[in-house]
Amino acid sequence: MLIKTKFILVGTVSLLATILISFILFQNTNMVGKEIEKDRIITEIQADIFERAILRDDYLLHRDERPIIQLRAVSKDLDQIITQARSVFVSADEQGAIDLLASNKDFNDQAMSQIIAQPSPELQQQLISQILVKSQDNIAIASQLADTSRSKVMGNQQKTIFIVLLLIAGISLIIMAALYFIWRSIGQPLIGLKETAERIAALDFTTTTTTTTSGGGELGEVARVFNDMAGKLKDSYTSVKNANIANQNVLEDLSVEKSEMGKAKAKDEAILASIGDGIIATDPDRRIIVMNKVAEKLLGWKIDEAIGQLYDDIVLLEDEKGSFVPPEEKPLHKAFAKGTTTTAAILYLVSKNKIKFPVAITVAPIILDNNIIGAVEVFRDITKEHQVDKAKTEFVSLASHQLRTPLTTVSWYTEMILKGDVGKVVLKQKKYLEEIYHGNQRMIELVNTLLNVSRLELGTFKIEPKQTDIVALALDVLFEQKPKVEEKKLIVTENFAEDVPMFSTDPKLLRMVFQNLLANAVDYTPKGGAIDLAILWDKKQGEIGIHISDTGYGIPKNQQSQIFTKLFRADNVKDKDTDGTGLGLYIVKSIILNFGGTIRFESEENKGTTFYVTLPVNGMKKKESVT
Amino acid sequence: MTNKQKISGKKILVVEDDAALRHVLRDKFVLEGFAVLEAIDGEEGLTSAVREHPDLILLDILLPKMDGITVLKKLRADSWGAHVHVFMLTNLSDNERVADALQNDAFEYFVKSNVKIEDLVAKVKEILGIQTEPGKLYA
Numbered sequence: 189m190l191i192k193t194k195f196i197l198v199g200t201v202s203l204l205a206t207i208l209i210s211f212i213l214f215q216n217t218n219m220v221g222k223e224i225e226k227d228r229i230i231t232e233i234q235a236d237i238f239e240r241a242i243l244r245d246d247y248l249l250h251r252d253e254r255p256i257i258q259l260r261a262v263s264k265d266l267d268q269i270i271t272q273a274r275s276v277f278v279s280a281d282e283q284g285a286i287d288l289l290a291s292n293k294d295f296n297d298q299a300m301s302q303i304i305a306q307p308s309p310e311l312q313q314q315l316i317s318q319i320l321v322k323s324q325d326n327i328a329i330a331s332q333l334a335d336t337s338r339s340k341v342m343g344n345q346q347k348t349i350f351i352v353l354l355l356i357a358g359i360s361l362i363i364m365a366a367l368y369f370i371w372r373s374i375g376q377p378l379i380g381l382k383e384t385a386e387r388i389a390a391l392d393f394t395t396t397t398t399t400t401t402s403g404g405g406e407l408g409e410v411a412r413v414f415n416d417m418a419g420k421l422k423d424s425y426t427s428v429k430n431a432n433i434a435n436q437n438v439l440e441d442l443s444v445e446k447s448e449m450g451k452a453k454a455k456d457e458a459i460l461a462s463i464g465d466g467i468i469a470t471d472p473d474r475r476i477i478v479m480n481k482v483a484e485k486l487l488g489w490k491i492d493e494a495i496g497q498l499y500d501d502i503v504l505l506e507d508e509k510g511s512f513v514p515p516e517e518k519p520l521h522k523a524f525a526k527g528t529t530t531t532a533a534i535l536y537l538v539s540k541n542k543i544k545f546p547v548a549i550t551v552a553p554i555i556l557d558n559n560i561i562g563a564v565e566v567f568r569d570i571t572k573e574h575q576v577d578k579a580k581t582e583f584v585s586l587a588s589h590q591l592r593t594p595l596t597t598v599s600w601y602t603e604m605i606l607k608g609d610v611g612k613v614v615l616k617q618k619k620y621l622e623e624i625y626h627g628n629q630r631m632i633e634l635v636n637t638l639l640n641v642s643r644l645e646l647g648t649f650k651i652e653p654k655q656t657d658i659v660a661l662a663l664d665v666l667f668e669q670k671p672k673v674e675e676k677k678l679i680v681t682e683n684f685a686e687d688v689p690m691f692s693t694d695p696k697l698l699r700m701v702f703q704n705l706l707a708n709a710v711d712y713t714p715k716g717g718a719i720d721l722a723i724l725w726d727k728k729q730g731e732i733g734i735h736i737s738d739t740g741y742g743i744p745k746n747q748q749s750q751i752f753t754k755l756f757r758a759d760n761v762k763d764k765d766t767d768g769t770g771l772g773l774y775i776v777k778s779i780i781l782n783f784g785g786t787i788r789f790e791s792e793e794n795k796g797t798t799f800y801v802t803l804p805v806n807g808m809k810k811k812e813s814v815t
Numbered sequence: 816m817t818n819k820q821k822i823s824g825k826k827i828l829v830v831e832d833d834a835a836l837r838h839v840l841r842d843k844f845v846l847e848g849f850a851v852l853e854a855i856d857g858e859e860g861l862t863s864a865v866r867e868h869p870d871l872i873l874l875d876i877l878l879p880k881m882d883g884i885t886v887l888k889k890l891r892a893d894s895w896g897a898h899v900h901v902f903m904l905t906n907l908s909d910n911e912r913v914a915d916a917l918q919n920d921a922f923e924y925f926v927k928s929n930v931k932i933e934d935l936v937a938k939v940k941e942i943l944g945i946q947t948e949p950g951k952l953y954a
Contacts, residue, residue, distance in 0.1 A: 585907055589877060592906035592928040597835045600932045604839060607933070609846050632928045 191373045198366040205359045216348045223341040229273045230334040236266040237326050289329045292322040377407040465568045474499045488540030504538040523551040523563050546574045584642045591635050598628045637771045644778045653692040659684050665702040669710050676715045683722035691805040697779045704772040705736045713740030730805045737798035743791040752777045828852045828869035830860035832878050857881025876905040
């Protein structure tokens with residue numbers, strides 16, 4: 189049964205016992221009170237009887253009025269007392285005794301009245317003796333009453349003591365029993381639990397005995413819960429132990445890793461310090477986290493000054509026009525925005541000391557798990573490259589000028605002579621002069637071609653898009669070929685689509701394309717051959733198509749792959765015509781590719797060749813040159 | 816000199832530092848009936864132009880003392896020079912120079928090695944409104 193129940197039981201019993209004892213004690217007290225009252229009454233009765241006797245004697249002696257009056261008072265008092273006694277002495281015997289007492293007293297009163305009335309002395313004597321007897325009788329009765337009550341009291345008291353002792357013994361037993369049960373229900377299990385707890389503290393996870401756990405009640409619950417806890421603690425302890433071992437291992441591994449990383453870091457730092465380009469790395473907030481010595485030198489900022497600063501505050505860029513580059517236009521920002529490597533070669537860096545120089549910048553974002561966690565920028569002072577480029581371009585310009593001037597001299601002077609402006613020329617002289625003139629023209633053409641090639645390679649060609657009528661342009665170039673066409677008696681056909689639109693392109697460069705392709709067709713087709721020029725418009729693709737076909741020498745299959753390479757001339761024409769430079773198609777391809785178009789051809793030796801060119805109609809952007 | 820009609824009053828100024836080219840130009844234009852003035856550098860060309868007020872100037876770009884583009888600019892700043900016909904002659908292939916020249920209102924631009932002297936004369940005549948005489952034969 190539950191401890192709770194036991195406690196309730198014990199409590200109830202104790203309570204009852206207490207009530208019982210209290211009741212008994214109350215009774216006892218009551219009784220004692222009653223006896224004291226009885227005692228008082230008896231004493232008072234006795235006192236009154238004696239006082240009446242004395243007063244009677246007093247009267248008899250002196251025959252005064254005074255004792256009679258007092259006697260009456262005492263009698264009245266005695267009456268009252270007797271009445272009180274009747275209510276106090278309740279048993280039958282006692283009531284009988286009191287009645288007798290009362291009647292004796294009444295007789296004495298009557299007798300006294302008779303005496304007062306002064307009867308004969310013999311009657312008086314008789315009365316006095318009767319009074320005496322009755323008075324003594326009453327004294328005896330009173331004593332008897334006193335004795336009886338006293339013996340009753342003593343008897344009760346003994347009984348009471350006996351009962352109380354019995355009860356106390358009973359209660360003690362109950363208490364002992366209760367304590368024993370408590371010991372059994374609580375004490376023992378608690379000791380068991382305490383032992384278990386001690387064991388757990390000593391890391392021994394064996395559980396408590398089954399008798400306790402199988403027992404009912406609250407402690408049985410506690411014991412079971414305790415066992416549960418012991419079990420779980422055991423598991424917990426084991427897993428913590430295992431985790432600790434694992435952690436130890438990890439720590440050891442980490443330690444090894446750390447030293448490896450330390451070595452790697454030292455190596456990286458050494459490499460970084462010795463790279464010849466400036467390096468800046470930023471975090472996603474554009475704050476500089478790494479910088480090397482070269483960057484320090486180029487930027488004019490000390491490494492520890494720059495670390496932690498915003499990239500845009502340290503790296504100031506201008507474009508070639510000298511206008512400040514806003515942050516979103518910088519390669520770093522573009523790398524972050526697009527997540528791809530970005531390069532810029534036409535920017536100028538303005539260092540802390542306001543020194544401006546051209547830089548080539550490459551920025552690559554650092555991507556980890558699909559997140560951009562930073563960016564690395566490599567930049568290089570390309571002043572030298574710029575100077576070299578500039579020198580190259582100037583050289584080409586100058587060279588072209590220097591080469592062309594003597595060529596012009598020969599050309600004009602020969603022209604003048606041939607015209608007869610400086611004197612008559614005989615036919616033979618004329619022929620010779622014409623050869624000189626033609627030879628010179630070839631030189632001029634060669635110089636022009638070389639100039640174009642070098643400008644293409646240097647990127648100095650500016651693409652200046654203008655709205656162009658391609659058909660008109662083609663016809664114009666075709667017209668230039670008219671003399672040769674007529675000389676070789678070639679049949680030229682034209683096929684122009686009706687709806688070829690005007691489009692934005694560089695007419696200067698497009699002219700070169702037509703010039704080269706048409707000249708090739710004319711030059712490499714034998715007498716009486718045919719040439720066709722077609723210009724088409726593909727609306728769906730937004731492309732203009734140019735087809736130039738001839739019935740000429742064709743290109744041998746095994747050499748077709750090389751036809752666009754610089755200075756290449758196929759074998760079959762090298763013998764026939766020593767004139768070509770091998771640069772024309774190279775130039776054409778460069779220009780077409782620059783336009784964003786395509787070029788291909790089909791050819792069969794001694795049958796003919798057709799070149800196919802496509803040009804996109806939109807999206808030709810103005811291309812600036814490098815210098 | 817020749818049996819050509821004298822083109823009265825038409826003066827040409829040739830500004831060219833290369834002697835051979837300058838001479839042949841002079842000879843040709845004289846043959847064609849023009850009065851020809853010569854200048855061997857940019858400075859001389861400018862002063863000559865402003866002083867003599869030719870009807871047309873043949874102006875080379877690469878010149879000593881003052882290059883052709885600068886001469887052109889200064890010429891155009893002058894009240895008379897602002898309207899004079901100028902042909903830029905050069906052997907440079909620089910696109911930028913071409914742009915410069917045309918921006919400053921040169922009327923024509925020729926690459927010397929690519930042009931025939933005959934065509935040059937025809938253009939000059941065209942711009943000055945001189946009729947080319949048909950059927951003139953040269954010996």
